[in-house]
Structures are given as C-alpha cells and as structure tokens.
Amino acid sequence: MYFRRGFAALLVLAGCSSSAGAGSDPPPVVEPQPEAGPVPEVDGGTPDAGPKPCTTTPAQCAADWEQAASDRFDALLGKPADLATFLKAVPKGADLHNHLTGAVYAETYLGWAKTDGDCINSTTFSAVYGNQCSAATQPVPTSGAFYDSIVRAWSMKDFVPGGAQTGRDHFFATFGKFGAVAGAHRDDDLADIAKRATDENQLYIETMFNLGKNMGTLAAKVSTTTVTAEGLPALYDAIVADPTFKAAVDADVKVVDDADAAYKGKLGCSGATPPAACKVGVRFVAQVARTGALDNLFGQLISAYEMAAKTPYLVAANLSSPEDDTTSLKNYDLHMAMLDFLNARYTVPELSPLHITLHAGELTPQYLPVGYETANTFHVRAAIDKGHAERIGHGIDILSETDSTTLLDDMAKKGVMVEICLSSNDQILEIKGAKHPLSEYLKHNVPVALATDDQGVSRSSLAGEYLRAALDQQLKYRQLKTMARTSLEHSFLPGKTLWTKLTDGTPTAECAATATMGLGEPASAGCAAFLKASEKATIQWELERRFRDFESRQ
Numbered sequence: 001m002y003f004r005r006g007f008a009a010l011l012v013l014a015g016c017s018s019s020a021g022a023g024s025d026p027p028p029v030v031e032p033q034p035e036a037g038p039v040p041e042v043d044g045g046t047p048d049a050g051p052k053p054c055t056t057t058p059a060q061c062a063a064d065w066e067q068a069a070s071d072r073f074d075a076l077l078g079k080p081a082d083l084a085t086f087l088k089a090v091p092k093g094a095d096l097h098n099h100l101t102g103a104v105y106a107e108t109y110l111g112w113a114k115t116d117g118d119c120i121n122s123t124t125f126s127a128v129y130g131n132q133c134s135a136a137t138q139p140v141p142t143s144g145a146f147y148d149s150i151v152r153a154w155s156m157k158d159f160v161p162g163g164a165q166t167g168r169d170h171f172f173a174t175f176g177k178f179g180a181v182a183g184a185h186r187d188d189d190l191a192d193i194a195k196r197a198t199d200e201n202q203l204y205i206e207t208m209f210n211l212g213k214n215m216g217t218l219a220a221k222v223s224t225t226t227v228t229a230e231g232l233p234a235l236y237d238a239i240v241a242d243p244t245f246k247a248a249v250d251a252d253v254k255v256v257d258d259a260d261a262a263y264k265g266k267l268g269c270s271g272a273t274p275p276a277a278c279k280v281g282v283r284f285v286a287q288v289a290r291t292g293a294l295d296n297l298f299g300q301l302i303s304a305y306e307m308a309a310k311t312p313y314l315v316a317a318n319l320s321s322p323e324d325d326t327t328s329l330k331n332y333d334l335h336m337a338m339l340d341f342l343n344a345r346y347t348v349p350e351l352s353p354l355h356i357t358l359h360a361g362e363l364t365p366q367y368l369p370v371g372y373e374t375a376n377t378f379h380v381r382a383a384i385d386k387g388h389a390e391r392i393g394h395g396i397d398i399l400s401e402t403d404s405t406t407l408l409d410d411m412a413k414k415g416v417m418v419e420i421c422l423s424s425n426d427q428i429l430e431i432k433g434a435k436h437p438l439s440e441y442l443k444h445n446v447p448v449a450l451a452t453d454d455q456g457v458s459r460s461s462l463a464g465e466y467l468r469a470a471l472d473q474q475l476k477y478r479q480l481k482t483m484a485r486t487s488l489e490h491s492f493l494p495g496k497t498l499w500t501k502l503t504d505g506t507p508t509a510e511c512a513a514t515a516t517m518g519l520g521e522p523a524s525a526g527c528a529a530f531l532k533a534s535e536k537a538t539i540q541w542e543l544e545r546r547f548r549d550f551e552s553r554q
Contacts, residue, residue: 070478074476093487102454102455104189109182116130190263191263194263215249217296218299283314284314284315305317324364332379343356381402389416418448420450452464
C-alpha cells in the first residue's frame with residue numbers, strides 16, 4: 001500500500017485570514033507561524049481533556065459526542081480566536097486544491113533564500129540567485145522594514161484592495177517574485193506542506209506543480225503546424241511515434257518518483273522514528289499552464305496520462321494560470337477538445353487511471369476582457385462535459401452559467417465535487433459572504449469540500465478556510481464534518497469507498513457499527529479485510545477514528 005496511515009495531533013492556534021458575513025465585523029487575523037511548530041504527543045482534542053468513556057452502544061456514544069462537539073462549536077461562534085483553536089483541532093480530511101509553490105509562506109522562502117545566499121531586488125522585491133546579485137539587489141534580510149516589504153510583496157499580508165493594484169493583480173504577481181526560491185526548493189516545499197497538514201490534523205493532500213515537461217518539449221519539436229482540434233489525432237500519432245517518446249515518458253515519471261522519495265528524505269521518513277508528517281498522504285497533480293504554447297500543453301497532458309499509468313504518485317491533471325487571461329479564454333474550447341480526445345484514447349480501453357480536475361468558473365464580469373463577456377456562461381459545463389472533470393476548482397460563477405439550475409442538478413447527479421477556496425475567492429475576485437455560491441451548491445446537494453488554493457500567498461490554512469466557512473458562510477459543525485468526509489470521498493486515492501451513504505454517515509455493510517465496534521474503532525475481521533483492500537477506505541476509517549477521539553473530548 002503506497003499510502004502510510006497514522007495519527008497526527010495538534011494543539012496550536014488555527015491560521016486564518018480575515019473575512020466575515022455581510023454586515024459583520026471581520027474576525028481577527030491569526031496567521032500560522034512560517035514554520036509548523038512541534039506536534040504535541042496527543043491525538044487531537046484538548047491537552048487537559050481525555051476521551052469520555054462510552055457507557056452505551058458505540059453508535060449512541062458517537063451521536064452524543066458529535067452533539068457535544070456541535071454544541072461547543074455553536075458556543076464559540078462569538079469568540080473567533082477560540083473558535084480558531086477549536087477548528088485547528090478538528091480532524092480534516094484532504095486539501096484537494098493546493099498549488100505547491102503558493103502553499104509555502106513568504107517567511108519560509110526567505111529563510112531558504114538566506115541560507116542559499118540569494119539576493120532581493122531593492123525595487124521589485126524579486127529574489128535572484130546569489131550569482132546574480134548586483135548593485136540593484138540586497139542580501140536577504142532577517143527582519144526590519146525591507147523584510148516586511150518583501151513579505152507583503154510575496155503574499156497578501158496587509159493587502160488592502162482599492163489602491164493602485166487590484167487584489168487579483170497583487171495575488172498573481174507574487175509567484176514571479178519568489179519563483180527563484182520555490183524552483184530551487186521543490187522537495188522542501190513538499191516537506192513543508194506535509195508538516196503543516198500534520199499540524200492541522202489533516203490526513204491527505206493532492207498538490208499541483210508543473211510536471212510532464214519532457215513530453216511537452218517533445219511535442220513542441222514534433223509539431224509542425226498550428227494546433228487545432230481537427231489536427232489533434234495526427235499530432236498525437238506523431239508524438240507517440242517519435243523514437244524519443246518512451247525516453248520522454250520515463251524521464252517525466254522519474255521526476256514524479258524522485259519528488260516523492262526526496263521530500264520523504266527531507267522529512268526523515270526512513271529513520272527509526274519518522275516524524276508525524278510522514279504519515280500524511282501526498283499525491284501529485286500535473287499542473288499544465290493554460291497560457292502556454294498549445295503544442296507544449298498538449299504534450300504535457302499526454303504525459304500526465306502516461307505517467308499515471310506508471311507511477312502511483314501522479315493521480316490527476318489540471319489546467320492552471322488565470323482563467324480570465326486572454327490566452328486562456330481564446331484557447332478554452334481547444335483545451336477542452338484536447339482533454340476530450342485524450343480521454344477517449346486512454347480510458348476506452350482503460351490505459352491510464354488518470355483523473356481530471358479543472359479550474360473552471362473562476363470568473364467575474366469585472367475581469368473579463370472585451371470579446372469574452374460570455375465566458376462565464378459555459379466554462380463549468382464545458383469542463384464537465386468536454387473536459388471530463390470529476391472535480392471543479394472554484395466554480396464561483398456557477399449562477400451565470402446557462403441554465404445553471406440544470407447544471408447544478410447534473411453535478412449533484414454525477415457527483416462532480418467543487419473545491420471551495422474561500423480565501424482566494426475573496427482576495428482575488430472579492431467574492432465572499434452572500435456573493436459566494438457555496439450555499440447554492442449545498443442547496444442542490446452538489447458535493448463540496450474546503451481547500452486552500454495557495455495558503456502561503458493567502459496567509460491562510462485549511463483550518464483558516466474552516467473558520468471562514470463558519471464566520472463568512474455561517475456553516476455549522478456537522479456541515480464542516482461532512483465536507484471533511486467529502487474531501488476524502490472525492491480524493492483520487494484508489495479503492496472502494498467506506499460509505500454507502502456519506503451524507504448521513506452510513507458505512508458499507510462490512511464496516512457497519514455493531515454492539516462492540518463503532519466507526520473508527522478497532523475493526524472487526526470483515527471490516528479489516530475491506531479496509532486492507534482499499535487505500536481510500538483505510539484513510540476514511542482513520543478520519544472517523546480521529547473524529548471519534550476529538551468529539552469524545554468535548
């Protein structure tokens with residue numbers, strides 16, 4: 001089994017960015033520390049409260065404990081800082097929309113840059129390698145006004161919209177400024193997000209970063225004409241017929257396998273006492289820039305399908321870069337045609353287990369360029385019908401889609417999950433409170449789960465997203481618990497699900513509660529056999545164990 005199970009614990013204040021419902025004061029900003037702190041030797045809950053003993057049946061105890069946790073959540077709604085502490089300890093399933101380079105905090109990047117001997121441009125605040133230091137740069141500081149200016153330039157810290165720069169522009173401008181550091185520290189990035197996940201009682205991450213570059217280069221070499229939907233079969237045949245095709249695939253696979261081994265090495269996972277972060281499941285999503293050259297982009301998508309057939313660590317592909325960029329908009333239909341073509345090539349018959357999750361519907365009229373004013377009427381539908389997306393990232397313009405009610409009902413019927421990123425939706429596009437469509441998704445029973453997007457840039461965390469959901473979207477404890485379960489249900493881990501009906505917590509018959517076994521407790525022989533055969537069900541069972549432990553301490 002590729003995924004390592006285990007127990008994570010935490011007791012530090014939740015990281016969150018400020019946001020609130022309409023007409024209310026925003027909660028205080030309680031940011032995480034740049035480096036995740038040590039993990040106390042406890043399994044969730046609070047440090048001075050042990051689990052309550054069960055004096056009735058496991059099922060009744062679970063119901064009573066869940067109610068106690070719900071009551072405590074309600075009691076803390078007027079105390080945001082205390083609620084943040086509570087939500088930090090709440091078990092969380094998966095972060096399924098996580099951009100690797102944007103997930104690391106500016107302070108952490110600055111620490112690595114200092115160690116590497118990099119410099120910072122005095123005017124643009126961009127990092128440059130040590131051999132590029134000049135009169136226009138300064139050594140990396142460790143404190144002071146220049147240090148603070150860099151942190152603000154590399155993140156949304158203290159950003160106030162309405163000035164010379166929009167939130168959207170500031171957000172996307174950060175990546176180029178710390179890019180040199182991020183590019184030199186991919187393995188440290190992965191180790192960092194695993195440590196943060198452990199620190200927040202989170203079990204699993206699917207993180208996006210650029211993969212498939214060797215195949216992208218091959219595709220650009222082979223391509224001789226303008227890339228069109230009609231020309232995709234011929235271009236595909238030329239790529240796979242190239243004598244260097246297998247070598248390009250193998251090279252791309254090696255990047256994935258090396259990344260997995262390297263970050264685990266950074267953490268010390270092969271040692272006698274591996275840290276708790278080694279128990280966090282991590283899988284990779286091939287991130288392909290939708291603003292890139294079309295032949296290169298097509299090659300990277302081919303590579304994603306090929307890689308997923310050869311390594312368990314690459315589970316999905318996604319198209320990134322701003323959806324409202326002119327190039328993204330111009331080529332949107334062609335991108336969907338590429339995915340439609342490749343889906344037919346690789347999934348009928350089953351040649352690759354690759355999944356598709358797509359950024360779609362991250363659009364507002366304010367930022368749509370001239371000539372593309374109707375893009376927000378069809379992108380989500382096209383991503384599902386043509387792009388074969390099993391999950392949608394953001395989807396904030398869902399109500400602008402043509403016949404949105406039918407689309408919402410179709411998403412619910414097909415089980416297309418939406419990755420909800422509250423902090424970035426607020427910071428980039430000023431969509432929050434009643435303007436956010438989360439309530440509509442819930443009303444139509446579309447599966448949803450909270451995600452961080454770029455938690456380092458946003459100065460947030462998964463616990464911070466939970467806090468936003470509680471204060472900005474007025475969600476209740478049981479809704480957050482269902483979202484945690486939903487995140488694992490719609491993860492791309494292999495195996496059968498634990499659930500017969502997730503929404504009311506009904507497990508599969510093999511793991512149904514008995515007089516001596518509740519959800520997450522030591523499994524019966526039949527349940528243990530079921531879990532052993534399913535990576536997904538195993539991690540779902542662990543989430544239930546953590547919920548049982550957490551709730552029994554409230």
